[in-house]
Ligand SMILES: Nc1ncnc2c1ncn2[C@@H]1O[C@H](COP(=O)(O)OP(=O)(O)OP(=O)(O)O)[C@@H](O)[C@H]1O
């Protein structure tokens with residue numbers, strides 16, 4: 001009896017912590033999203049979707065995630081493969097690749113702002129090379145596309161390393177013998193990657209993708225720095241409703257929507273990249 | 282036709298030399314066993330032949346073709362790994378078919394070969410399972426089947442039986458021998474188990490500290506060890522070695538017995554004899570019995586000879602007690618002599 005209860009007892013503090021600092025605030029937010037002036041209502045959601053900015057913010061966020069995450073996945077896989085192959089300097093390479101991770105997303109946005117700004121590095125470079133007569137407005141309200149590209153670049157620069165770190169760890173878990181066996185049995189490097197590394201990397205891919213997708217739907221500071229109000233995203237709108245428009249209930253509705261998307265996508269990737277128990281390493 | 286020739290192959294890891302200039306030729310369809318203690322370089326040599334490791338110097342030839350610059354897949358080899366390396370994410374069928382699919386063989390041929398090798402290894406009822414649902418012995422069979430399905434010129438095996446229990450090992454050993462003989466491949470088989478080596482090999486290459494000490498048939502290696510190491514490594518209990526003192530030209534005294542031996546200008550050399558090659562009698566080496574172990578068919582007697590341990594396997598009918606003085610007569614044609622400095626046979 002004692003032995004069986006022990007694991008649960010040991011989990012108690014963490015569970016309590018979660019309840020107090022996660023479930024309770026979550027319940028509060030959910031409550032706010034579904035009430036107004038003390039009564040139950042779906043008005044907050046109607047207000048949210050009825051706003052002209054909502055579809056723009058919604059599709060911007062989705063488009064951003066749909067473009068950034070696949071690019072990052074491919075890059076992270078490539079980098080992780082290269083880093084894993086290194087015999088010397090592996091630690092250093094990992095460290096250098098991971099530097100952007102240590103920079104907050106707002107700072108990252110500001111760094112890229114310094115590049116694309118009217119008086120930024122890029123403009124200075126272009127005019128010094130004589131390619132432009134006067135500074136180009138890369139991030140103006142008419143240039144949605146360049147803002148988008150700048151945000152994509154900044155996001156890739158900032159958050160690819162987190163996927164890479166997870167994948168490097170995952171690759172390290174695959175016993176070398178599998179690669180050697182594949183090599184002996186005729187698989188080219190590309191075939192080895194597709195037939196051995198990728199399938200055996202599935203658990204790590206799953207973690208990396210889920211983590212990154214959730215982060216992608218929470219994108220905020222980078223967009224705020226580079227696009228300001230010219231490029232609305234869901235998280236930015238949440239902030240807007242909470243602080244500029246002072247409507248906590250609609251902000252809560254936004255928060256719930258983002259949560260729902262994250263949970264939905266997490267379940268989707270858990271299912272799609274599931275490894276059957278008998279086929280694990 | 283796949284003769285393997287290893288020419289002056291050496292391997293250094295940083296400052297450490299794992300292999301010193303190895304020369305070894307393995308005939309077509311020969312079963313060659315690399316035998317040696319842990320860390321002597323067996324795996325390294327096998328991996329160099331496979332192409333998973335590049336030699337620091339030397340050449341590897343397979344079937345008259347120099348292969349040391351070729352990747353493993355172009356060498357016409359298949360390999361059975363020590364931990365089997367059965368891919369966990371593929372079924373047994375797909376594991377066996379892996380190499381065939383890489384060769385882009387037609388589906389019909391893939392199915393034919395997988396079925397045939399699976400039957401050969403008695404795993405046809407496991408084809409739909411995953412590696413995680415197999416026992417160690419079954420995984421081992423899959424690994425062998427995967428190699429056989431390639432119909433390779435050369436099969437390399439690195440201690441394929443070392444993870445199995447004793448009984449299964451015995452069973453698999455006999456089975457492997459039959460299957461490989463029928464498949465007409467050239468085989469290099471790595472093991473540190475001398476019984477396995479003796480029972481499987483056409484020839485055994487005994488390795489010691491990165492060198493091949495002797496490469497010969499099992500009987501030759503056993504009867505006629507080329508160095509003291511071979512005599513003590515092979516055979517259980519090991520060969521007895523005791524000092525011999527020169528008493529004339531080609532005549533040596535060993536524990537009170539004078540024997541004809543090699544002509545040498547050395548004063549002391551070593552006399553060596555297998556435990557089963559002595560008889561208790563009226564004449565022979567002076568021995569004092571220390572331990573008597575009746576083993577059924579015969580009795581293992583451990584004695585003191587010239588202050589050193591000497592083991593003799595005697596008939597169990599002989600009544601021997603601890604403390605007895607024996608005279609152990611060596612069979613003249615089984616005596617070997619070693620140089621005490623080089624430890625090589627004289
Ligand atoms: N990658 C490596 N780097 C440095 N030293 C190595 C490397 N691989 C092997 N060695 C060394 O080379 C020697 C031979 O190793 P090897 O694996 O060939 O031994 P082995 O005969 O197969 O032993 P075992 O029976 O234990 O498998 C060992 O001393 C080992 O420490």
Ligand SMILES: [Mg+2]
Pocket residue numbers: 323324325439
């Ligand atoms: Mg080994």
